Amino acid sequence: MSDLFVGKLRAVRPLAVLGTIGVLVAACPLAVAVQTARFGLPGVRLGIMPMTIMPAVFRSLPRKLGLELMLTGRLMTASEASAAGFVNATVAAGELEAAAVDLARAAATQASR
Numbered sequence: 001m002s003d004l005f006v007g008k009l010r011a012v013r014p015l016a017v018l019g020t021i022g023v024l025v026a027a028c029p030l031a032v033a034v035q036t037a038r039f040g041l042p043g044v045r046l047g048i049m050p051m052t053i054m055p056a057v058f059r060s061l062p063r064k065l066g067l068e069l070m071l072t073g074r075l076m077t078a079s080e081a082s083a084a085g086f087v088n089a090t091v092a093a094g095e096l097e098a099a100a101v102d103l104a105r106a107a108a109t110q111a112s113r
Contacts, residue, residue: 040075
């Protein structure tokens with residue numbers, strides 16, 4: 001059972017706001033995003049504190065960055081998300097599906113050894 005790979009990978013298109021589809025990125029161990037993607041917690045702009053998803057955010061981002069996004073509603077760029085380790089890679093829009101499949105295959109290949 002220890003060699004069984006059960007994983008998740010998320011391919012992110014232009015906008016991923018946590019609380020909707022972005023929480024799936026925070027909860028997934030692998031993620032690839034297009035270079036134009038933006039990530040954030042903009043609900044605070046409407047007075048909504050994203051407390052339910054913060055544990056997933058804090059597992060995926062440095063605590064101070066997660067708090068900054070939560071308290072300001074700022075959206076981070078894909079390159080910032082990649083530098084923070086929130087996504088594994090950023091690619092051009094036309095390469096998203098291929099990059100996600102390549103990453104999934106690489107993970108699955110290692111799991112089968």
